[in-house]
Amino acid sequence: MSTLETYNMAFKNGLELEDDVILEEMKLGESTEWDSIGHMTLIAEIEDAFDVYIDSDEMTEFHSYKSGIALLQRLGVDIKS
């Protein structure tokens, strides 16, 4: 699995998404599935999947599918959208 596929999988699992959801359109606080509870599950999924630690500032700045990829890049993960 490529890193992007791993990321997509973490997204689907973390937010309990259906297969037909367009991930690129997901936004924290706007998409029904991505509420605060979903956010914490998503963070845990991503931390597990990439063996990274997301700190508290990063957690509040991660609010969209894209910003998650940028965050992982900053954390040294080789991932491209």
Add this chain to the structure above:
Amino acid sequence: MTLFQTLEQYANSEAVYADRSYSYREMLEVGDSICEEVGERSLVFCLCANRIESLFGYIGFLRGQVVPVLLDAEIPAEQLQKLMERYEPTHVWAPESREDLAHSLESFYRYGDYVLFETGTAVHHQLHEELALLLTTSGSTGSPKFVRLTYNNLSANATSIIDYLDIDHTDKPITTLPMNYSYGLSIINSHLLKGATIILTDRSIVQKEFWELCRAEQATTFGGVPFHYEMLKRLKFETYDLPSLKKLTQAGGKLDPALAQHFATVCEEKGIQFFIMYGQTEATARMSYLPDRMHAEKAGSIGIAIPGGTLMLRDEAGNDINEANVTGELVYQGDNVSFGYATSLADLAKGDDNQGVLRTGDMAYQDEERYFFIVGRIKRMIKLHGSRISLDEVEALLREHGHECVCAGEDDRLYVYTLQDDVTHIKKIMKEQIKVKGVRVMQIDEIPRNAFGKIRYAALPKRELVTT
């Protein structure tokens, strides 16, 4: 008697900060005008989000003695439809964007993004004269069981909360809980009655914008259910610099002892008062609180009864337990105890079933200094992220959708067991209808039962058994 009749005294003060500042005058004018549009005393549905439209509507309805049912603005269309059929509200104050309503109902009044839908019902509601408000008993199952709250209930509970939390006009709560949830609503009521300013936001504490708003508007207080405190820990709340913050409250389920200790310490270091509280919608909101600075001495306690209330313990025979360290059912007495439940239109005319006394369904004991400690629950109820869920109601809802399931669980963990190969479909229903997270659906071979055919819930697996 009604509520919010005296708010005019604060006319020039700031009532709400949302996208901008709103004075009490503006809030009352808007609220009253929504209520006037409804006209006579009747039953309405008020779909709630942390937005000025639903807050102002709520204030107006209570002032004008129209009885609102407060529901989540995102309630699934199917559930809303069922509730409308059962209770036949004359109006629904809801976001214009609700297609299910806009499609079938007419509306002639608007404020902001909300419109007042008219149902055209011929029903003339027989409402008990003291009935003020209806709240749901369960956050999300769409159960038609409502708690009947009176003007006196709301006023009594707000008055005690103001007393023990020492609330005044300088307090500035920022919203973290839905206003249709009794805890969230109690924060709004108690602060508005003292002329304070509410910072109204639908952002959650995991969003940067929430903390920016908190800082910019200098929030002094907010409340949280256990899940909020788990998140705050994860967010390293202890590193946050929020000098305006003076008071934190916690309710909506038992806080893990280690977390309680952590926040007691962090708050003390920061000069923030921290209150652990206990309550139920059936008692409007609050029944007890653990005074700040008692955390070390009374760890794990729900504290003492709120001012004006009494907590008691009863054994199975219904006798009072006065000894320390003996477990019995926790019973509360006070003016904030609701009239009872409603499950039908006819129930709205009913009087006071409870007579000021509430059997909480929680098992507890008291120590020598009469601090109370909860040890378990009688009913098959769990709290999911602060919202109460009846396991029996979840089973009933799944049955309605054609799935025979058994539900079990503990706080923040709900397990659904099925004998059929329908796990995916059940998950879909749980998500769409109940909208709760943290549900584990499992297929099992057999439901464990005892010799009398009763389900042995403790014998159900907590995780999927891997067959090899």
